[in-house]
Amino acid sequence: MEALNHSGRLYVPSLPTLWPRMLMARVRPGAHPPFASPNVRYFYFARNAVWLTVKMLGLDAGEVLMPAYHHGVEVEALVDAGATPRFYRVGKHWDVDVEDVARRVGPKTKALYLIHYAGFPGPVAAMRRLADQHGIPLIEDCALSLLSSDGAVPLGTTGDVGIFCLYKTLPVPNGGALVVNGPRQYSLPEPPAPPLASTFSHTASALLQNLELRGGAVGRGLRRLVRALGRGTVRAASIERVATGTQHFDRRHVDLGMSPLTRRIALAQDLDGIVEARRRNYFFLLGRLRDVSPPLFNQLPPGACPLFYPLVVHDKAEMMARLHARGIDAIDFWRRFHPACDPAEFPEVAQLRRDIIEVPCHQDLSPEVMADVAQAVREAVTADHRTRKRAG
Numbered sequence: 334m335e336a337l338n339h340s341g342r343l344y345v346p347s348l349p350t351l352w353p354r355m356l357m358a359r360v361r362p363g364a365h366p367p368f369a370s371p372n373v374r375y376f377y378f379a380r381n382a383v384w385l386t387v388k389m390l391g392l393d394a395g396e397v398l399m400p401a402y403h404h405g406v407e408v409e410a411l412v413d414a415g416a417t418p419r420f421y422r423v424g425k426h427w428d429v430d431v432e433d434v435a436r437r438v439g440p441k442t443k444a445l446y447l448i449h450y451a452g453f454p455g456p457v458a459a460m461r462r463l464a465d466q467h468g469i470p471l472i473e474d475c476a477l478s479l480l481s482s483d484g485a486v487p488l489g490t491t492g493d494v495g496i497f498c499l500y501k502t503l504p505v506p507n508g509g510a511l512v513v514n515g516p517r518q519y520s521l522p523e524p525p526a527p528p529l530a531s532t533f534s535h536t537a538s539a540l541l542q543n544l545e546l547r548g549g550a551v552g553r554g555l556r557r558l559v560r561a562l563g564r565g566t567v568r569a570a571s572i573e574r575v576a577t578g579t580q581h582f583d584r585r586h587v588d589l590g591m592s593p594l595t596r597r598i599a600l601a602q603d604l605d606g607i608v609e610a611r612r613r614n615y616f617f618l619l620g621r622l623r624d625v626s627p628p629l630f631n632q633l634p635p636g637a638c639p640l641f642y643p644l645v646v647h648d649k650a651e652m653m654a655r656l657h658a659r660g661i662d663a664i665d666f667w668r669r670f671h672p673a674c675d676p677a678e679f680p681e682v683a684q685l686r687r688d689i690i691e692v693p694c695h696q697d698l699s700p701e702v703m704a705d706v707a708q709a710v711r712e713a714v715t716a717d718h719r720t721r722k723r724a725g
């Protein structure tokens with residue numbers, strides 16, 4: 334695979350694309366959570382699962398201890414459902430400070446909330462012990478960690494609930510999941526399927542990105558055309574396209590379920606192959622970049638399925654502009670704190686928010702493409718070093 338578009342430029346999308354054969358492929362039993370979990374409900378988004386968790390566990394009049402390093406939408410969902418977030422410290426290597434969590438547990442604390450960052454396992458066993466000591470539930474947020482394990486323990490299976498997002502790791506049009514672990518059964522309503530137009534539009538766009546990835550000028554042109562047509566049709570029929578990956582929680586979508594097509598595409602994937610490809614790509618970047626940019630992690634824990642390569646930079650805007658100019662869809666990772674969390678109290682997290690960008694390492698990127706990505710990132714980083722040196 335070339336991943337060069339018609340102008341000969343590299344094209345590296347941030348998310349995996351949808352290959353047409355995946356629509357036809359044989360569905361297999363999913364061996365990873367949430368697919369293999371006996372007690373699971375699927376939604377349009379992971380944020381819906383956060384909202385429902387608060388209601389289901391009766392946390393709506395209580396406080397939940399959450400990490401100061403968060404996306405923001407999970408905090409919004411929790412607040413919308415009626416709970417109050419309190420925040421704990423995370424260190425500059427994404428290390429959750431369990432002692433700080435323990436210090437902050439108080440009489441009003443009704444649950445602990447752990448986020449596994451980009452496939453890197455957090456201290457789930459220690460958080461489990463702490464939750465048990467206080468007789469409160471543990472919420473394990475794996476929105477960025479689908480298919481990831483801590484050694485032999487799949488993420489999302491230790492908490493009272495595990496929350497997953499499907500569309501960040503797999504080429505599916507939507508999808509989030511709530512897994513309830515343990516013997517207790519909750520009767521959760523089956524959410525209604527989302528509007529077909531919405532599923533269709535996301536699916537078409539992932540297919541067209543695939544065409545572009547494979548090097549087609551046709552793909553690129555088609556993508557523009559379909560986008561324009563799609564917008565017109567959606568407006569004309571006043572159908573709502575429910576965007577995924579958005580920054581804010583919207584109560585109007587809280588009941589929206591996952592499309593049947595998502596399930597089909599997800600179960601047609603070679604899930605172990607995806608973990609392998611992501612690990613291979615991650616290691617490749619680690620090996621090629623560590624001498625120019627000190628890595629956030631020096632290794633990849635066994636079983637971890639990285640969502641992206643976290644690149645530590647000095648100037649996000651500058652570096653993203655350089656990478657975008659090279660055709661790499663690098664993303665600004667978690668710039669903002671939720672307004673309920675005071676940045677002054679968490680300087681390491683504030684620093685992380687200034688410093689980290691996502692470099693894609695997903696399953697669609699072949700070793701040849703990764704070599705080009707690594708080269709482009711090296712050049713961008715060294716150009717940045719030079720500029721800063723000149724500036725004094």
Ligand SMILES: Cc1ncc(COP(=O)(O)O)c(C=O)c1O
Pocket residue numbers: 377378379380381403404406407448474476477497498499508509577578579
């Ligand atoms: C940690 C975390 N939890 C939950 C979510 C919500 O995911 P979704 O976009 O599927 O609602 C996100 C989104 O990025 C997230 O980063």
